Amino acid sequence: xxxxxxxxxxxxxxxxxxxxxxxxxxxxxxxxxxxxxxxxxxxxxxxxxxxxxxxxxxxxxxxxxxxxxxxxxxxxxxxxxxxxxxxxxxxxxxxxxxxxxxxxxxxxxxxxxxxxxxxxxxxxxxxxxxxxxxxxxxxxxxxxxxxxxxxxxxxxxxxxxxxxxxxxxxxxxxxxxxxxxxxxxxxxxxxxxxxxxxxxxxxxxxxxxxxxxxxxxxxxxxxxxxxxxxxxxxxxxxxxxxxxxxxxxxxxxxxxxxxxxxxxxxxxxxxxxxxxxxxxxxxxxxxxxxxxxxxxxxxxxxxxxxxxxxxxxxxxxxxxxxxxxxxxxxxxxxxxxxxxxxxxxxxxxxxxxxxxxxxxxxxxxxxxxxxxxxxxxxxxxxxxxxxxxxxxxxxxxxxxxxxxxxxxxxxxxxxxxxxxxxxxxxxxxxxxxxxxxxxxxxxxxxxxxxxxxxxxxxxxxxxxxxxxxxxxxxxxxxxxxxxxxxxxxxxxxxxxxxxxxx
Amino acid sequence: xxxxxxxxxxxxxxxxxxxxxxxxxxxxxxxxxxxxxxxxxxxxxxxxxxxxxxxxxxxxxxxxxxxxxxxxxxxxxxxxxxxxxxxxxxxxxxxxxxxxxxxxxxxxxxxxxxxxxxxxxxxxxxxxxxxxxxxxxxxxxxxxxxxxxxxxxxxxxxxxxxxxxxxxxxxxxxxxxxxxxxxxxxxxxxxxxxxxxxxxxxxxxxxxxxxxxxxxxxxxxxxxxxxxxxxxxxxxxxxxxxxxxxxxxxxxxxxxxxxxxxxxxxxxxxxxxxxxxxxxxxxxxxxxxxxxxxxxxxxxxxxxxxxxxxxxxxxxxxxxxxxxxxxxxxxxxxxx
Numbered sequence: 001x002x003x004x005x006x007x008x009x010x011x012x013x014x015x016x017x018x019x020x021x022x023x024x025x026x027x028x029x030x031x032x033x034x035x036x037x038x039x040x041x042x043x044x045x046x047x048x049x050x051x052x053x054x055x056x057x058x059x060x061x062x063x064x065x066x067x068x069x070x071x072x073x074x075x076x077x078x079x080x081x082x083x084x085x086x087x088x089x090x091x092x093x094x095x096x097x098x099x100x101x102x103x104x105x106x107x108x109x110x111x112x113x114x115x116x117x118x119x120x121x122x123x124x125x126x127x128x129x130x131x132x133x134x135x136x137x138x139x140x141x142x143x144x145x146x147x148x149x150x151x152x153x154x155x156x157x158x159x160x161x162x163x164x165x166x167x168x169x170x171x172x173x174x175x176x177x178x179x180x181x182x183x184x185x186x187x188x189x190x191x192x193x194x195x196x197x198x199x200x201x202x203x204x205x206x207x208x209x210x211x212x213x214x215x216x217x218x219x220x221x222x223x224x225x226x227x228x229x230x231x232x233x234x235x236x237x238x239x240x241x242x243x244x245x246x247x248x249x250x251x252x253x254x255x256x257x258x259x260x261x262x263x264x265x266x267x268x269x270x271x272x273x274x275x276x277x278x279x280x281x282x283x284x285x286x287x288x289x290x291x292x293x294x295x296x297x298x299x300x301x302x303x304x305x306x307x308x309x310x311x312x313x314x315x316x317x318x319x320x321x322x323x324x325x326x327x328x329x330x331x332x333x334x335x336x337x338x339x340x341x342x343x344x345x346x347x348x349x350x351x352x353x354x355x356x357x358x359x360x361x362x363x364x365x366x367x368x369x370x371x372x373x374x375x376x377x378x379x380x381x382x383x384x385x386x387x388x389x390x391x392x393x394x395x396x397x398x399x400x401x402x403x404x405x406x407x408x409x410x411x412x413x414x415x416x417x418x419x420x421x422x423x424x425x426x427x428x429x430x431x432x433x434x435x436x437x438x439x440x441x442x443x444x445x446x447x448x449x450x451x452x453x454x455x456x457x458x459x460x461x462x463x464x465x466x467x468x469x470x471x472x473x474x475x476x477x478x479x480x481x482x483x484x485x486x487x488x489x490x491x492x493x494x495x496x497x498x499x500x501x502x
Numbered sequence: 503x504x505x506x507x508x509x510x511x512x513x514x515x516x517x518x519x520x521x522x523x524x525x526x527x528x529x530x531x532x533x534x535x536x537x538x539x540x541x542x543x544x545x546x547x548x549x550x551x552x553x554x555x556x557x558x559x560x561x562x563x564x565x566x567x568x569x570x571x572x573x574x575x576x577x578x579x580x581x582x583x584x585x586x587x588x589x590x591x592x593x594x595x596x597x598x599x600x601x602x603x604x605x606x607x608x609x610x611x612x613x614x615x616x617x618x619x620x621x622x623x624x625x626x627x628x629x630x631x632x633x634x635x636x637x638x639x640x641x642x643x644x645x646x647x648x649x650x651x652x653x654x655x656x657x658x659x660x661x662x663x664x665x666x667x668x669x670x671x672x673x674x675x676x677x678x679x680x681x682x683x684x685x686x687x688x689x690x691x692x693x694x695x696x697x698x699x700x701x702x703x704x705x706x707x708x709x710x711x712x713x714x715x716x717x718x719x720x721x722x723x724x725x726x727x728x729x730x731x732x733x734x735x736x737x738x739x740x741x742x743x744x745x746x747x748x749x750x751x752x753x754x755x756x757x758x759x760x761x762x763x764x765x766x767x768x769x770x771x772x773x774x775x776x777x778x779x780x781x782x783x784x785x786x787x788x789x790x791x792x793x794x795x796x797x798x799x800x801x802x803x804x805x806x807x808x809x810x811x812x813x814x815x816x817x818x819x820x821x822x823x824x825x826x827x828x829x830x831x832x833x834x835x836x837x838x
Contacts, residue, residue: 028795032609039565114571114578168603168610189701190787212699215791216783219698222674226681226696383558386800389568390559422569 021208022482022501024231025220029190029213032172033183035153036107036115036165045233046211048491049194050091050177051153054082054101057494059486061409063147067096067154067178069133077142077444082150084133089199090156091182098129103157105137112164120152144444148410154178180204180497189213205484205500217358221477224249230479230501233492236358237294243477252476254487257304257407260469262351262367265398267427270331270347277464278317279327280349280400283374284467285319289366293359296472301457302405302413304471309411309453314461316468321374340375348377352392353402355382363469364402393425401426408490413453414441417460428465528828535824539817544593546813547806551592554802555585561606561800579605592806601810602803607795613807616792621811624781624788626706628773628815631713635773636766638714639723640758643731646724654724661720665776668716669783672708673697698784709784713776723765730761760827767823771816 030043035051038044056066065071071082088096107113108121123146125138139146156176160169175183180200184193190213196204212229214220221239223229225246235243235251243249262284264271271277286298300317303310325335333342340347349371353364361382368378383391391397405416414437415421419429433456440452461468476487481502488494562568562575576582580591595602601613608616638657646654663671677696683689694702714720734740734754743753777790785791789808796804 031607031799112574114574116566116571118570119567166610170610172609188787189785213785214699215785218670219673219785222677223696223699226677227691228696228699384798386559386561386563386798387557388559389563394563394569395558422567 021210022206022230022499023210023212023228024233025212025214025223025229026233027213027215027217029186029192029211032167033175034165034167034169034172035155036113036117037167037172039116042211044490045492046183046192047153048179048488048493049181049209049496050175050179050183051155052088052178053153054084054150055147056151057409057488059495061489063145063151065147067101068147068150071147073143073146077144077146078139080137080139080143080146081130082135082137084135085201086133087201088178090158090176090178091197091199092156092159092176093199094156094158096154096156096178097132098135100154100157101135102127102129103160103163104152104155106163107155107160107165108152110163110165114167115165117152120149123149141442142444144446151408181209200497202497204497206496224477224479227479230482232477234358235475235477237472238359240294240475248480250478250480250482250485252478252485252487254474254476254489255304255306256471256474256489257307257409257411258404258474259299259302259304259471260363260402260404262467262469263401263403263426264465265396265400265426266429266465267396270342271399272427273331274463275327275331276333279324279331279333280371280376281317281464281467282320282324282327283371283376284317284367285370286316286467286469288370289363290470292362292366294472296470298470299468301461301468302417302466303411303453303457307411308450309457311454311457311461314458317461317464324374335375338375339377346377347375349379350399351378351380351402352388352398352400353380353382354388354404355384357402357404360402367402393423396425396427406490411453412441413437413456417456417465426465428460428463430459430463433459433463531828532825535821539821542817542820543810543813546817547592547596547810548589550809551589551802551806552585554797554800554805555588557800559800561802564606564799596810601807604796604804605801606799607792607801607804613803616804617789617807617811620787620789620792620808623786624777624790627709627713627780627786627788628770628777631710631773632766632770634710634714635720635723635769636727636762638720639727639765640731640762642720642724643727646728647731647735657715657724658721661715662718663716665712665716666779666783669708669712669780672712673784676704676708698786701786705784705786709780709786712780713773717772717776719769719772719776723769726765727758727762730758730765734758760830763823763826767819770819774812774816 026042026045028040028042030040030046032038032043033046033050035047038047052066054066054068055063058064067085067088069083069085071080073080082101084096084098084101090096105121105124105127108115108118109124123140123143125140128136130136137146143149159171159176165171173186178197180197180202181194181204182197184195186192192211194209194211196207214223217236220229220232221235221243224232224243225248227248240251244251264277264280266272266277290296290298297305298316299305300314301311328335328340331342333340333347351364351368353360364380364382368380371378392401407413415423417424417428417433418437419431419434436452436456436459440449440456443449443452474489476492478485483500483502484498486495486498560581561579562572562581565571565575580588583591601617604611604613604616642654642657680689680692680695684691684695692704694700694704697708698705731754734757735750737757739757740750740753743750774790777788778794779790780786781788781790782794789812793805793808793812795801796808
């Protein structure tokens with residue numbers, strides 16, 4: 001009786017399902033679809049669908065022309081002349097021309113635009129259109145591989161009144177690009193629909209895509225299993241077992257340029273003392289912290305293991321309580337009644353963790369447990385995005401932080417470890433590291449850059465401004481209906497033109 | 503005399519006053535309630551602005567290079583002004599009927615339009631949930647008055663489940679059961695499947711049900727209704743109707759209206775609080791979910807706009823309930 005009633009109820013709502021497009025989930029719909037103002041990964045991924053850069057990555061993650069047809073670097077490496085493709089049109093039918101490139105660079109550099117991407121064009125001194133399909137760029141200093149920095153997206157000059165672009169400009173939800181898909185509309189349920197750009201220069205396998213906002217991550221894997229989605233950008237470690245045992249789902253591992261760390265606030269005592277930082281580093285059992293949240297590579301410095309800049313001669317800090325005791329003693333601490341203190345004052349630590357960092361809760365609580373059992377008093381707090389930026393970045397109001405850095409292919413750690421770096425909120429300072437980072441930035445020879453950054457790795461490891469934790473193994477999950485899947489580790493959809501659905 | 507003692511004030515003899523004094527007292531009572539309405543709305547709006555301003559981090563901090571953009575954006579968004587000046591500016595804008603534009607959630611969009619869109623969707627949950635709650639509470643009150651305790655205990659046990667847990671368990675349970683039937687070929691895939699991804703009548707019904715029942719809401723409403731029903735059944739005018747041989751339920755229902763309005767008004771405030779949780783969990787694009795996003799993204803104009811409307815709804819419901827009681831109950835008019 002109960003079963004019949006249930007069947008009847010369900011049948012009342014039963015209609016045939018239609019799923020002709022690829023639906024993928026994001027935690028939050030993009031607020032602004034304008035590459036000048038990108039601030040979230042969801043926006044970066046949508047920009048990848050809609051826009052092109054002069055250059056892009058190929059599947060070996062080497063730079064390859066996109067809107068550029070070819071480029072010629074001057075002998076002194078301070079100028080580059082780029083010939084543009086002449087077969088590209090904007091999604092509104094207008095032709096793509098050199099003025100669009102000049103406009104985009106000038107808009108990024110325009111102080112009144114307040115672009116979040118301004119830094120990406122800072123290396124360009126001037127941009128000039130020589131003719132409809134030729135652009136000349138002059139650089140602020142010699143550039144050995146400028147094409148590696150010309151990956152930013154190009155905007156249509158004709159869609160804007162001038163180079164002073166506002167975040168609130170109507171372009172933000174009616175974007176016009178040259179990319180493989182066009183934005184159709186923002187839907188009432190916060191999803192966003194895309195369709196193929198009919199004039200795109202290569203065939204596009206998927207005719208439609210839909211970004212669905214699934215703000216509660218607990219639902220995402222289930223929705224994939226129930227065939228309400230076809231793609232998950234990143235699978236939570238706890239969902240891996242469930243998905244890998246399902247015959248309708250395929251997991252795709254991919255390497256991200258992301259690493260987790262516990263950072264010390266070197267702007268105040270006792271974390272300005274390298275002995276204290278090293279002692280606390282030695283108290284952290286990194287493999288035990290990693291085990292509950294997934295698998296990955298343990299790190300000894302600020303690069304992922306697959307990076308050319310990773311220094312394989314440097315080993316991760318070992319968990320060694322004896323070494324920690326020696327270091328604490330050198331810093332003037334004594335252990336009384338099982339607790340470390342100095343001048344009668346117990347060593348109390350405040351750990352701030354980023355709330356939106358997946359699995360941060362487990363890691364922070366386990367870290368707290370490890371440090372407390374070693375004789376420290378530890379308090380943990382979880383901060384949302386705004387609180388994180390305010391408290392940690394701006395006010396430097398923390399002792400330890402648990403977070404993650406994610407980099408694009410350039411893996412430029414200058415902002416994090418240079419004493420003048422905008423993101424060096426741990427207050428790390430080492431003149432030798434500054435010099436090495438400057439040398440890496442200015443190097444025309446890739447080998448010089450690589451050598452300098454490997455040395456940075458070693459010096460930073462020795463100074464212990466952070467406990468370098470791990471790079472997590474990342475997995476995307478796709479319905480088996482989606483074929484020819486190749487994933488870009490940062491922008492995800494770079495190679496999606498080749499994806500197909502059965 | 504048996505039964506509970508009459509509620510103080512309501513069953514006392516009516517004090518007869520001269521017409522002019524009664525009119526003045528009525529006006530005074532209405533004026534006090536209108537003043538309370540205005541104070542509640544202004545207080546709520548100012549409190550939200552103060553709390554959001556004092557919370558660590560602001561809208562600019564959410565941008566990757568917020569430090570570099572701070573001077574320009576702070577001036578553009580009015581975040582460079584001290585708190586008192588911002589409060590005055592907010593009140594000035596509200597007085598002109600201008601709620602401003604969204605900063606970070608829907609940059610550049612009119613807050614008035616966002617609030618109207620999301621508020622209308624939320625109203626489709628709130629109003630039915632309120633009505634359902636009242637209807638269930640009255641029905642349960644009538645049932646328990648006849649000694650139906652088993653059902654009452656069951657309802658109490660279900661109602662005590664927190665809204666977030668109820669919504670999550672229901673979504674997971676319904677999905678699992680439906681998927682099992684689909685996999686077996688027992689049913690075709692319903693268009694609402696899988697919850698809560700797709701907007702559908704099932705998802706809306708689920709949200710209404712959770713709002714009406716969960717987090718102890720139904721139990722509380724039932725307790726209030728039950729107390730009123732018991733009081734009314736023991737009231738002298740009901741005894742008089744009974745003695746005349748007339749049906750008592752019209753008398754009881756008529757006298758139940760004022761306390762029901764009061765109960766519903768109290769419940770409306772609670773429902774608005776639950777709305778944030780339920781909309782978030784059921785991925786419903788209403789004002790509750792928008793408020794959560796606005797607070798998370800430090801979108802002050804949107805958060806203040808939604809708070810303003812929510813405060814008007816809550817305080818307005820209370821005002822209407824008070825006015826209904828004043829209109830229906832002559833003793834309250836006399837008492838002021």
